[in-house]
Amino acid sequence: MNKFKLLCCVLWVLTLNLASAYMDPYLQKGYKESCSNDSDPCNSVKFLSCLEGQCLCSSPGELVYDYGRDQCVALASYSCLRVMPDSNSVQDPKYQIGCTDYAKCAFPGDSCQCDFTYYEAENHTCIRQHDYGAECAIDENCDQFRFFSCINGKCSCDPNKNHRYDQKNDKCMVPVGEKCRVIEFQSINEKQFKTDECAQHASCEGGTCRCNAGYRISSDRTCEPLFSLVSGPCTTDREARNTVDPHFIQNCTENAYCQESQAFSYCKCKEGYVETNDGLCVKAYGQSCEMDEECDNLAPLACIENSCGCADHLQVFDDKLRRCVGLAGSRCWKDSNTTAAVCTTNAYCVKANAHLNYGKCICARGFVTTSQKTCSKSN
Structure with a gap:
């Protein structure tokens, strides 16, 4: 073999080695590594290009490097379908590139858009609403x-949309009977969500908020349970399981x-x-409580040291009468219409004057006062 043929063979081998190095991503340079377009190319699969001697994202201002995914991703509002960096032909195929956090590639349009409940900031990242x-x-x-609007520089409920704030559910809602909207969307992780402007236990039916089965409209135009009162007819759990129409269920x-x-089920x-x-x-006498309103108001009972009892220490509770009654010697009221205490057994309320x-x-x-302030039959 002459010298010319030998030189051609060497050049051919070197060319193959360089091409192999360029095509092997493991031999190509990573983000911010020093590079050369000829001998030390950047990993184009990660959309890196050699810019000023460093491997950087091929389109500064549109792409940003994501360390977690170890590749360049597109910022919000920029294209997510791109030709591989250093491509030699405009006819080369486009590849889908990842989007910045909380954004996804939207079609049609082929651009990265922020996910629902996120908004695009000035730097084209996505921020939680x-x-x-x-x-x-x-x-x-x-x-x-949650249907919040920007009112006077604060996230609030827009009265022009008939919205008012529901603190319990932390959302803006419209009253029952008013027109409503429904939002259905798919999140970035492909989960389906649906919500409407209606209050809890209400749904947007035919464009109007209506209370769900088992609930009725309350005075504030929200929904309250449709409960049957004590002694009224009701639906047992067994009957409810066999009821086709939930509107006939009585709780x-x-x-x-x-x-x-056997006759009919009733509330007790x-x-x-x-x-x-x-x-x-x-709550009956002796039951635990936190406020007076929980206790029997006919007795009447009050919440004393977290227990339903008689408010006056000179009163005792009579189980048969279901009332707090005054001990012998205590003050009393003769008016039969009052809810105040009557007297203990074998005692009467006597006025000193009219x-x-x-x-x-x-x-x-025939009865005498005992040391316990009750009345006992005299001998």
């Missing part, structure tokens, strides 16, 4: 899933249960509760 009361510039800064009021019987107060004149169930509206509990004739 703000909660109620947070500062904002435009409506898109505020959580759209009992709070602290009551459905007592099954749970153990530890008593029925009021309104057909509701309240001008007073109260009297004193005095043991009846």
